[in-house]
Amino acid sequence: xxxxxxxxxxxxxxxxxxxxxxxxxxxxxxxxxxxxxxxxxxxxxxxxxxxxx
Numbered sequence: 001x002x003x004x005x006x007x008x009x010x011x012x013x014x015x016x017x018x019x020x021x022x023x024x025x026x027x028x029x030x031x032x033x034x035x036x037x038x039x040x041x042x043x044x045x046x047x048x049x050x051x052x053x
Contacts, residue, residue: 003040012052 007048016028016038028038033049 001039003038005038009052013050014048016050025034 004017004024006017007013012032014028014030014034014036015026016030017024018027018039019025030036030048033047035045036048037045041046
């Protein structure tokens with residue numbers, strides 16, 4: 001399945017979407033230092049705050 005992550009460094013957010021039946025569906029909305037373990041990279045967990053450092 002196709003996925004897209006939208007990262008906003010100013011708002012310190014990550015929104016993850018999955019293409020389902022031709023429509024982009026929000027599967028997660030994370031912020032600040034939330035743990036990230038999302039497809040297609042869900043085998044590895046990291047702290048979202050690492051992106052802001």
